[in-house]
Amino acid sequence: MSRYLNPKYKNLEAYTPGEQPQNMKYIKLNTNESPYPPSDGVLSAVNAKEASLLRLYSDPESKDLKKAIADLYGVNEKNVYLSNGSDDILNFCFMAFTSENTGAAFPEISYGFYKVFADLYGIDYDRIPLKEDFTINPADYYGLGKLIVIANPNAPTGLMLSLDDIEKIIQENPENVVLIDEAYVDFGGNSAYKLIDKYKNLIVVQTFSKSRSMAGARLGFAFADEELIEDLEKIKFSTNPYNVNRLTTAAGLAALRDNQYYMDRCKEIIETRNFTTEELVKLGFEVLPSNANFIFAKSNDIDGLSLYQELKNKGILIRHFSDEKIKDYNRITIGTREEMEAFLEAVKTILKEKKI
Numbered sequence: 078m079s080r081y082l083n084p085k086y087k088n089l090e091a092y093t094p095g096e097q098p099q100n101m102k103y104i105k106l107n108t109n110e111s112p113y114p115p116s117d118g119v120l121s122a123v124n125a126k127e128a129s130l131l132r133l134y135s136d137p138e139s140k141d142l143k144k145a146i147a148d149l150y151g152v153n154e155k156n157v158y159l160s161n162g163s164d165d166i167l168n169f170c171f172m173a174f175t176s177e178n179t180g181a182a183f184p185e186i187s188y189g190f191y192k193v194f195a196d197l198y199g200i201d202y203d204r205i206p207l208k209e210d211f212t213i214n215p216a217d218y219y220g221l222g223k224l225i226v227i228a229n230p231n232a233p234t235g236l237m238l239s240l241d242d243i244e245k246i247i248q249e250n251p252e253n254v255v256l257i258d259e260a261y262v263d264f265g266g267n268s269a270y271k272l273i274d275k276y277k278n279l280i281v282v283q284t285f286s287k288s289r290s291m292a293g294a295r296l297g298f299a300f301a302d303e304e305l306i307e308d309l310e311k312i313k314f315s316t317n318p319y320n321v322n323r324l325t326t327a328a329g330l331a332a333l334r335d336n337q338y339y340m341d342r343c344k345e346i347i348e349t350r351n352f353t354t355e356e357l358v359k360l361g362f363e364v365l366p367s368n369a370n371f372i373f374a375k376s377n378d379i380d381g382l383s384l385y386q387e388l389k390n391k392g393i394l395i396r397h398f399s400d401e402k403i404k405d406y407n408r409i410t411i412g413t414r415e416e417m418e419a420f421l422e423a424v425k426t427i428l429k430e431k432k433i
């Protein structure tokens with residue numbers, strides 16, 4: 078740390094992303110990326126012609142991409158916001174919708190970045206405990222007078238709240254914004270975006286990173302009432318107006334045209350998730366019922382950290398979190414069927430070695 082850093086950031090604990098080894102010698106089941114490549118349409122859209130246009134700035138209003146999203150989801154373009162990955166949108170929401178007087182509230186066990194944003198803006202926040210079975214109790218979020226942030230499905234549990242529960246939380250917080258982070262919604266969730274016409278305080282955030290195989294392109298989108306979108310645009314135009322670059326725009330437009338390809342891949346991932354869950358249960362694991370492209374599982378024979386380490390030694394990366402309440406678990410991203418078979422074989426070997 079230099080002596081020039083603003084003292085308010087001195088104790089800021091930055092977010093730690095999952096490992097991103099740059100040599101691909103691992104089966105990578107640790108950061109919830111898609112195991113499938115982008116569609117052919119995306120591969121050909123990111124071409125030399127598009128690259129030659131890189132001398133020009135991208136459209137700061139992302140009009141074409143907004144229209145394509147609006148058409149696909151059946152909403153008005155004025156209700157769509159686009160940004161450099163959904164982390165960027167989360168950041169802007171914390172910047173825009175919290176203050177000295179309005180803090181934030183989110184589940185104690187959830188996406189780790191929420192706490193980092195809250196610390197970054199120095200706001201007051203509640204980390205609300207989950208129930209014993211890792212589910213969220215909706216009533217804990219009623220009338221808090223804070224920005225409510227809920228990942229649905231939640232991460233790293235994969236558990237989902239019903240739309241009725243979400244709607245009740247929105248109704249019980251008319252004075253503040255409710256942000257539903259739907260990074261994993263395409264893997265079996267039920268999106269709240271259809272509620273945006275009914276509630277002025279709802280923002281639904283999604284991403285191209287998981288279900289549309291574009292984590293490396295950084296493209297996130299949000300649905301909300303027009304006035305909330307205007308607020309986000311104001312923040313974006315006050316920080317980085319060109320935050321969706323040209324190549325990502327071309328890739329995003331092609332991905333939306335090829336939507337069926339991605340929805341078919343999501344179906345495959347759901348099937349592989351169900352297969353992996355059943356096999357892990359046979360091996361004595363407890364697996365939470367997931368609606369995402371990952372599962373959260375605990376072995377009764379080996380602790381979470383050892384399993385993570387032993388799998389890494391065998392060339393398979395999964396995610397282990399050291400927080401006391403979840404340290405017995407691991408989060409395992411669903412890869413291809415072949416990758417999951419290799420993962421299960423490795424787990425079997427590790428468990429056998431332990432028993433000898």
Ligand code: PMP
Pocket residue numbers: 161162163164165188228232258260283284285286292296297
């Ligand atoms: N929300 C949740 C719940 C996530 O797990 C992630 C991925 N780490 C994100 C948002 C951010 O995704 P991205 O910035 O790639 O869109």
